[in-house]
Amino acid sequence: MTAPTKPTHSVPVQDDDAHTWTGKARRWMLGKLPPDKLLPEDQPSYVMSWAYVFGMGAIASLLWIIVSGVVLGLNGPQWYHVSSLGSFINSTHLWSVELFFMFMVVHLWLKFWMAAWRGGRALTWITGMVSFVVSIVAAFTGYLLQTNFDSQWIAFEAKDALNAVGVGAWFNVTNVGQLFVWHITLLPLAVGAVVVLHVLLVRVHGVVPPLEAAGSDAQLHDSDPAPSQTLPPVTAQESTKAGGAA
Amino acid sequence: MPGWLVAGVATVGAGTYLGWDGFTIQLGNLIVIVAMLVLFVLALVLPFPGGKGRK
Numbered sequence: 379m380t381a382p383t384k385p386t387h388s389v390p391v392q393d394d395d396a397h398t399w400t401g402k403a404r405r406w407m408l409g410k411l412p413p414d415k416l417l418p419e420d421q422p423s424y425v426m427s428w429a430y431v432f433g434m435g436a437i438a439s440l441l442w443i444i445v446s447g448v449v450l451g452l453n454g455p456q457w458y459h460v461s462s463l464g465s466f467i468n469s470t471h472l473w474s475v476e477l478f479f480m481f482m483v484v485h486l487w488l489k490f491w492m493a494a495w496r497g498g499r500a501l502t503w504i505t506g507m508v509s510f511v512v513s514i515v516a517a518f519t520g521y522l523l524q525t526n527f528d529s530q531w532i533a534f535e536a537k538d539a540l541n542a543v544g545v546g547a548w549f550n551v552t553n554v555g556q557l558f559v560w561h562i563t564l565l566p567l568a569v570g571a572v573v574v575l576h577v578l579l580v581r582v583h584g585v586v587p588p589l590e591a592a593g594s595d596a597q598l599h600d601s602d603p604a605p606s607q608t609l610p611p612v613t614a615q616e617s618t619k620a621g622g623a624a
Numbered sequence: 625m626p627g628w629l630v631a632g633v634a635t636v637g638a639g640t641y642l643g644w645d646g647f648t649i650q651l652g653n654l655i656v657i658v659a660m661l662v663l664f665v666l667a668l669v670l671p672f673p674g675g676k677g678r679k
Contacts, residue, residue, distance in 0.1 A: 426674065428667035480656060484663045 411582050418581075424588050429492070432485035433580075439478035440573065444566065446471040451562050455525060475517055482510060494586040502583060505576040512572055516565035519557050 396405045424430075446467050450458050458464035486506070495503040518536070522529050533551045540546040550556055640651040 426672045428670055428672055432663075432667065476656065480660050480663070483660050484667065487660075487664050488667060 411578065415584075416578075416581050421585065422587065424591060425585055429488045430585060432481045432488060435481035436478055436485055437573065437577070439474045439481055440569070442474040443471060443478060444570075446474065447562065447566070459525070471520075475520065478513070479517070482513070486510065489586070492586055492589060496586060497583065499579070499583050499586060502576060502579040505572055505579060509569060509572040509576055512565065512568050516561065516569055519561040519565060522551055522557050523554070523561055525554070 396402050449467050450464075450471055453464060458468040489503070489506070518532075522533050522536075536551045537546060540549055540551060549560075641648055642651060642654060643649070
């Protein structure tokens with residue numbers, strides 16, 4: 379007979395008898411994305427290529443878009459239109475958007491020619507496309523918030539198009555207050571949520587291997603094990619430090 | 625005229641447009657497209673730093 383022991387954080391939780399929704403959710407999440415897949419030490423050697431850099435470049439740009447956007451929103455239009463520091467931060471907000479889209483488009487091209495939807499990665503591909511489309515809408519509302527004659531021209535051209543498809547009453551591009559809410563709350567949350575889901579799916583399925591990778595390559599089998607299995611140890615020759623590339 | 629309105633007007637430029645036989649494109653857009661194509665090609669041909677000698 380063994381005495382009952384007090385569970386501690388260092389003791390693995392037995393998930394077989396999970397009977398609450400929180401326990402079942404934990405079991406499902408740990409099965410789909412165990413910590414060593416969420417934050418891996420190593421990546422397959424084929425990740426050591428510029429073709430795997432642009433996804434992370436887009437995320438780095440997105441982080442500066444969010445940081446500069448928070449600074450702009452807290453200080454207000456008079457600050458970023460009149461003061462030199464405000465104009466500079468406003469410009470970095472624009473140029474990080476330009477970089478975000480350039481990196482995202484190059485990432486899209488590279489993954490398209492790599493057929494990155496292979497190996498059960500269809501939802502990863504779909505979330506990438508959705509993030510691209512939602513980002514276009516977010517950028518569009520940003521161009522409308524320049525509060526100059528450019529944004530006025532864009533708004534009145536877009537108004538007719540949006541009225542034609544029947545959404546002009548709810549998405550009114552001539553209403554600056556409504557556009558501010560879309561641009562600084564709803565659309566950033568949407569872009570952020572889809573991008574986080576996209577990155578989590580990349581971690582769940584692993585980065586897509588190159589088309590020319592041999593089917594017998596041990597790395598391919600390491601990168602996509604069954605959910606209940608643990609990753610086999612990889613040798614120094616088979617793997618290399620390349621964390622963060624997407 | 626208020627300062628913010630002057631600043632808003634001052635940011636609008638006419639832009640430079642290039643055209644060949646009915647095809648027109650704004651110079652900034654052309655530069656971005658060419659830059660993306662160059663990045664795409666370089667990503668395929670340039671060796672990755674630290675990757676030499678790895679399997």
